[in-house]
Amino acid sequence: MGADLGFLIGKMNRTTLATSEYDSVVNMNLFVALLCGCIVIGHLLEESRWMNESITALVIGLCTGSVILLTSGGTNSHLFVFSEDLFFIYLLPPIIFNAGFQVKKKQFFRNFMTIVLFGAVGTAISFTIISFGAINIFKRMNVGSLDLGDFLALGAIFSATDSVCTLQVLNQDETPLLYSLVFGEGVVNDATSVVIFNAVQNFDLSRISTSEAFHLIGNFFYLFFTSTFLGAGAGLLSAYVIKRLYFGRHSTDREVAIMILMAYLSYMLAELFYLSGILTVFFCGIVMSHYTWHNVTEKSRVTTKHAFATLSFISELFIFLYVGMDALDIEKWSFVKDSPGKSIGVSSILLGLVMVGRACFVFPLSYLSNLTKRNENEKITGAQQVLIWWAGLMRGAVSMALAYNQFTRSGHTKLRGNAIMITSTITVVLFSTMVFGLMTKPLVKLLLPPSKNMSRMASSEPTSPKSFTIPLLENQWDPEAEPRQNGSAFSPSNLRALLSTPSHTVHYFWRKFDDAFMRPVFGGRGFVPYFPGTPTEQSVHNLIPKEGNN
């Protein structure tokens, strides 16, 4: 009777889910199970010299794609259709927000000029070289009907580095300078390449002029500043609201909810006003960790720190798993299978251009940056320059999304030239993420031996020698600990250091301004008014029904 009943129930319940929906339930099950698998396997391989979680997810995605391809008789390889929306609206915001929320602000702002130099000027250089290379080489190769706009778009697509994968390999504590440079560059780079990409798609390229070029540059600055202000504004608003209303009095859930929602709102507002959501949500994260985070209860702090990191972690796995599956989509490859040599050639050339384009700005700009620094410790060494160059070679989901946007406008990849570009993008993304990604860990070990790392760390970041994994509960992880320490470092004995590094002076005045005007209004470390009962104590006395029941 059991089987009979099972069938009956199957028949009975089917109405709650239509057949097409049933397929999507099957797909979601498989996808969630694969995500679990990625976490477990990633954990088991963690001690490995080569692997990291991104590569694991990518490989599992590829394997699953192959299995689906085989079982479906070669007609289908992915569970979902690649959707730019899914990527830009749901997966990217938590990753970038978490990056801003967890970034070491002192390092970030100390190297701010270098980061903007790398992210904006560097990306422009990289774009120019890749575009020029593509125009000159591909025109001779007969790769199908590509116009000037397509070539320039290629430049923008392959200028977008993948900060997600890189950051899994670098460690904020072991190599703080490297981490902040690579990471900060990645964020600015995202904004720059999207601006360039949009400009290329919309400007009339046949009559480019000086005024148009100025327009573009003005455009970039407009985008950069408005996005930053929007993000900072959303962060400050959340800090003010939480400080003013003191949600913690009643509910941790409300505080956490308002932080999540405000961060997301800042991203969506940026999209609404055609700004760079990535920059906005990144600065929102920074401001929230500087002010809002200190206005909430102890429990909310632990929860937000780890909940944001977890959301970001799941989103990353999702993207890599997805890209791995999507790579085998048969439809895309069917257009290039008659000329595999050409496809491989195009991919290799693009990969070469990416490497050359990046080399052309990392080394000269590092040299320029070093000229402005008098302190030997702050200069970028040769080994670090090589690592910065290397760490930005990977191309990821942003490149994929831009390529889909450019080359699949008429629905599918019907034109041969477009098909070759899509498949080449996938090849470059897979190759750079997997091969370069695999080699990053050993390369870091080779160029920056652990003993040297530890000594560097101890000298340049004396305030946080411990890992991020130290429990928050003991107040040892603290986004604000660094500026505080920095402030106290301006004792007379350190006057020479102050004079030698002008960026410290900026930091010093910012601290004064922050303490005098910002913190009294928006809260922050040590500036939250003391209530007769702290949130914790008060909740013991008042039996408030909300917390447990919501």
Place this chain on the structure above:
Amino acid sequence: MGADLGFLIGKMNRTTLATSEYDSVVNMNLFVALLCGCIVIGHLLEESRWMNESITALVIGLCTGSVILLTSGGTNSHLFVFSEDLFFIYLLPPIIFNAGFQVKKKQFFRNFMTIVLFGAVGTAISFTIISFGAINIFKRMNVGSLDLGDFLALGAIFSATDSVCTLQVLNQDETPLLYSLVFGEGVVNDATSVVIFNAVQNFDLSRISTSEAFHLIGNFFYLFFTSTFLGAGAGLLSAYVIKRLYFGRHSTDREVAIMILMAYLSYMLAELFYLSGILTVFFCGIVMSHYTWHNVTEKSRVTTKHAFATLSFISELFIFLYVGMDALDIEKWSFVKDSPGKSIGVSSILLGLVMVGRACFVFPLSYLSNLTKRNENEKITGAQQVLIWWAGLMRGAVSMALAYNQFTRSGHTKLRGNAIMITSTITVVLFSTMVFGLMTKPLVKLLLPPSKNMSRMASSEPTSPKSFTIPLLENQWDPEAEPRQNGSAFSPSNLRALLSTPSHTVHYFWRKFDDAFMRPVFGGRGFVPYFPGTPTEQSVHNLIPKEGNN
């Protein structure tokens, strides 16, 4: 130049978002902003005698709906189209999972038989009465072409109570017995009404027979047990995996991610096998709080407890805000506006039937339940019976979803009978949630005066006199504290109590079994093997790059 530039950028960036997508970005912005507004206003109104967060969200939804209706010239009132998928796949699972995760297991299992009696038998009684009433009254009212199946579906739709709203008003600590009864009934009720609804939709009702009836009952038990086992299995698997691999050694994020993903997987697997996802994810939550929660690091415990509560909180707000907006959808009302009297009549009759149907099982079943209890403290008093009856009168999103499923099969509500049923459902949901919801807080205060609450609480739940809002960090909130205390209560002096309450004996044997076989394998309080370095200590020594960077 600013405005010029802004326009230019607008033009430039528009390609990244197609126009229809742009509208959805606008809608998402508005919706997220409204969610923030609900939280802030809900917080401000918290001290109010009447309001709670659900009603606030509902009212804000109604107001926004009106504004949209006015600005769009009466053509449109909602931002999204009501989607059963959205509700059943994304919003409901976190709410039910969190309920299972936070429920006081001792109270729940002690009253297990009463809960199942209310949830299964009670729902069946309610279904019968509402269906019979609807058949007899509506057939004489000429409400359009409704067949027997529609009337029976009405019975199922209006038997589904809304546990979400009710639980915002009751307090697990002040009225533990009431809370566990109402809440537990709500969960079982969900499963029962969905089973009945599916049965009604699929069985050939013209030739109902005894064997069919047995089929239905067998069906219910099959669904109940398989769903429970699936949920418990997923919970145990997560406990085993985390204990075995000890993710905490490296990363809190991984532990939290695996808990979220496994819980979601259990829900989706239940949907895949046509089981009750609600029951599954509820028991998954219970098992996870009993085993898995104790296997993870301190930080993960705080994070999961509050992150799950926050997700559930946001989902609830989302649902109520959404239902409020959707209620004004003009298309549905246009079919009934020529006969407003009839629509109001139908709604009133349905509301009356709901009240009668619930009274017909709450009081008799409470009487039956009291007969089995010898301990006066455990009997359900008259005032409590009235509150149980009252707390289950609200109808919410489950009723809405089922009504949409039954009456909008052919796309829209074209048939007059269907339109009347949809609008009546909306009216009943709005009226019961708002009017009954508003009166619940005062009613609880009236029937169970605070002093009495406190003394009851002190006597029946001596081990946890404090609110849920006590910080986890101090280990004062602890899902396991209760069974422990219960175990120690079986000292000779308490022998009489043991004999008088047989359910305690079951609990006692379960505890023995749990300690002997389950905990050594799946972990749980005090059964996690001690590693040379605890996760916390270890992470200080090993500088592991993952945690902060993901």
